[in-house]
Structure formats: C-alpha cells, structure tokens
Amino acid sequence: MSARAYIGLGSNLDAPVEQLRSALRALDQLDGCHLVASSALYTSDSLLPGQPRYTNAVAALDTTLAPLALLDALQAIENDQGRVRAERWGPRTLDLDILLFGDQVLDLPRLKVPHYHMHARPFVLYPLAELVPADFQLADGRAIAHLLQACPFVGLERL
Numbered sequence: 001m002s003a004r005a006y007i008g009l010g011s012n013l014d015a016p017v018e019q020l021r022s023a024l025r026a027l028d029q030l031d032g033c034h035l036v037a038s039s040a041l042y043t044s045d046s047l048l049p050g051q052p053r054y055t056n057a058v059a060a061l062d063t064t065l066a067p068l069a070l071l072d073a074l075q076a077i078e079n080d081q082g083r084v085r086a087e088r089w090g091p092r093t094l095d096l097d098i099l100l101f102g103d104q105v106l107d108l109p110r111l112k113v114p115h116y117h118m119h120a121r122p123f124v125l126y127p128l129a130e131l132v133p134a135d136f137q138l139a140d141g142r143a144i145a146h147l148l149q150a151c152p153f154v155g156l157e158r159l
Ligand code: ROI
Pocket: 009, 010, 011, 044, 045, 046, 047, 048, 054, 055, 056, 089, 090, 095, 123
C-alpha cells in the first residue's frame, strides 16, 4: 500500500538551489518511493538572525515505506549531501522534513506529523499549496486555506 507524503526541503549552505535539485533526484530514487511533483523554489530570510537566506520547496512523494523508515531514508540523504549536525537550528546544507504522511497523525519521539511548525511557516505553506487542491485538509482536520489566511505571504521570493 502506498501513501502520499509531503516533504519540506530547505538549504542555506553550499549552493542551496543545487542542494534542493539534488535532493529531489535522491527522493525519486529511494526504494519504494516515487516523486509525484515538486513546488517552485522560494527564498526567505532565516527565522533565526545571523544565518544566510534559505531556499525552500515542498515535494509530493508516493511511498510504500513506513513513516519511520522514510525518516531514516531522508536523514541518509541529508548526510549524503554533507549535513553536519553541529547545532540545533544551525545553518545546513539540507533539511528534509516529513510535513504530512497520508492521513496519519503521529506523535512519536522522532516524528510528529503533521509537522509541528508548518502552520506558521510561509516557506512551507505556500509551496505546499501549489501541490494540493484548494479544499485540502491536513490529517488533523485543519484546512490549508485557513492556514494560508493566517500566514501572510511576507518575506518570500518565488524563484
Ligand atoms: N528559515 C527559513 N526561511 N527556511 C527554513 O527552512 C528555516 N529552517 C530553520 C530555521 C533556522 C528555523 N529557519 C528557517 O531550521
């Protein structure tokens, strides 16, 4: 059985656009996964001061992997692309987050789905909105249209 997962991609080191393109290829090549679509790329200032600007995108991925197996696979891609986990929230070559996993709501130590911060992040919501129908609801019932209304398109540049 396959589930549609939505993956948030972010990078603010070492040629971010190339990092995201390479990550999209790697997602499509994962065993049991098929890249269905990807959003445009967006740039925005870091939520934390003193870091380079980020480039972000969202991908729709069909997968037969279980959520934690997908998480392991995403972390392997991050490591392959040179991510060093020096500090929490620090600059990174590549960040891959599971935003949504089918209709599942998960509250595990390693994985919370829907992603805990996605509702407040324009660099997640606006690319996600490119990939889902206008009446789309998150697995916990929140409507994307309401989340977008509460999260203005401020500080985002669509590439
Ligand atoms: N800011 C932006 N614009 N994009 C990100 O992906 C991002 N990721 C982070 C923090 C440092 C919170 N800021 C970000 O982890």
